[in-house]
Amino acid sequence: MATRRIGMLIFPRLTQLDMTGPYEVLARLPDTKVELVARTLAPVTTDRGMQILPTVTYDSCPPLDVVFVPGGFGQIDLMGDVVVLDFLKKHAKNARYVTSVCTGSLLLGAAGLLEGYEATTHWAFHEMLSGFGAKPKEARVVVDRNRISGGGVTAGIDFGLRLVAELAGETVAKTIQLGLEYDPKPPFNCGHPSVAEPQIVAIAMRQIEERRAARD
């Protein structure tokens, strides 16, 4: 029997690495079951076409020690969805940690779960956090009491290791980091607008705007 349950929300057009990065880290926690929670048990298609199977529905989801929300443009459709927001509110009430990666924090915000908390999100959406009463903080991972949020997409790996350290201590986190050979060597120094060349930032922003407009 798993002694710890982590529930990761999945939904159409999520960004899969927002979820699969932390999943790979968190599923290595001892005595832990990671649930993928969706509206139904039908396959969920991510924003780049990968299809992933949920393990439980909103209705059948057991009590959670950790609530986790990934990002992606699909999450915009959920921000006014009472069923999803109620699910998050209900499970956040008793969870030990309420967490997100990338624009997942905007959905936590829409559920009223970041009011008065420091939080982060993908760099292109950072300014939106204050609209939900959150205090935007520029950092790869932000911990404020029991709210933990990661920045854009790949920040989910740093986030996952940080959460493991909180839940199970540094030795477990370090062992998982070594097992995953997480000794990154990015080929370019351009992973954040603060370091990328201006023309790369301009192209990235234009692409994000186009995808937001097209919603596909």
Add this chain to the structure above:
Amino acid sequence: MATRRIGMLIFPRLTQLDMTGPYEVLARLPDTKVELVARTLAPVTTDRGMQILPTVTYDSCPPLDVVFVPGGFGQIDLMGDVVVLDFLKKHAKNARYVTSVCTGSLLLGAAGLLEGYEATTHWAFHEMLSGFGAKPKEARVVVDRNRISGGGVTAGIDFGLRLVAELAGETVAKTIQLGLEYDPKPPFNCGHPSVAEPQIVAIAMRQIEERRAARD
């Protein structure tokens, strides 16, 4: 119509982040279709329980510009599987790049595709590469002619960006890196045995041995 096809092999008990990391990077290439190739179209269960749907089978897979093999203990079962090895040999012959992450390189090796090539793999399996006639090289990503291999698990992100630069140039690779906010800040300096504390290396190696023995 996609002008470029990338085929990623998936199989029971693969390590999902070996594949999902590069998938997130490669699926952002323009005019590109990423196929998940398996024996049948039934869901494939990764070594930590996530279920992912293939898009094509060995038989229905179209010609590929890039052949990619992820790792995980499930790949050990495939190393003597003639159907899989023949699939890899057939598609490698005309592919522009033949690639792997983590212990995926051992499967390429078993198919005879790394003979005389420099390659890398997960740190715990590095010594096995020479058994397939490959030249083991300690590096996060190794490029030797049209063979590109990444190290353990998370090296797949570095690998993916390097492959994008080869296929589509540095501007595209940098834009994807920025979109994924790949500006990693690992919480600990322990992602490789060369930097981790000896007791962490010992725990990680014991866990890997246990999982290899249990094969579950």
